[in-house]
Amino acid sequence: MSESVKRTFVVWVEDQPGVLNRVASLFRRRSYNIESLNVGVTQEPGVSRMTVVTHADEDTARRIEANLYKMVNVLEVDEITHKASIIRDQALVKVKAKRETRAEIMQLCEVFRARIVDVAPESLVIEIAGAPGKIRGLVSVLEAFGIEEMVQSGAIAMTRGTEAKMERRNQPDIKVA
Missing domain, CATH: 3.30.70.1150 (ACT-like. Chain A, domain 2)
Incomplete structure (x- = not known):
């Protein structure tokens, strides 16, 4: 099992009522503590950007990402912990x-x-x-x-340079146990 470290997730979501509650509930249901949460508008109309900071090991981080992608209003997830940001x-x-x-x-x-x-x-x-x-x-x-x-x-949070800008609109191939 890998070490639990501070993880930063950038999550692009549809700007709709209840989305923040659903994302926070996902963390609550799985007993993941949210250390920091920030939500704001983006340059794209109808899209909000969440920055979620939590402590997790590598396996848990992958599960968090996969579970976020399962949510209807989530457009993109980027775990930027080890990226230049x-x-x-x-x-x-x-x-x-x-x-x-x-x-x-x-x-x-x-x-x-x-x-x-x-x-x-x-x-x-x-x-x-x-x-x-x-x-x-x-x-x-x-x-x-x-x-x-x-x-x-x-x-x-934002990645440096030309790194990801909500480019992937489809769920990656992540398996959840």
Whole structure:
């Protein structure tokens, strides 16, 4: 049995009511934990793109892909874990910021290429986008100032270069036990 690793699936689906619920239910029924889920529109009308992150070994990943392909509204599945890809999260962090600490916080934002999107008398809201490790790094240094509130999106992912763009419309030859 292969090792369980973080897997990233890009799933193109018909933009129809209930599709997200059906995909999430597939994971729930088979006791696969979804670590991150993000859904958005694509350049193609009527098609949405899901990015699903989960931990799975090689066999489980193949079963997930095969089961997704069995769903009527799923158009394409691409497990991009081992492909050259770009994976990004986004976060908003509200941090305590007194007059004495604002300059230091602003310098940290420059280092992490984050932006200040709101300024209040006692706080700043910082927006950061990037790899999950970059976001964890910024949050880690901001903890010293006092984080009042934080929200982080699920991952979005895309393969680099000319790799897959919803080209296969038919289920691959994957056997499910």
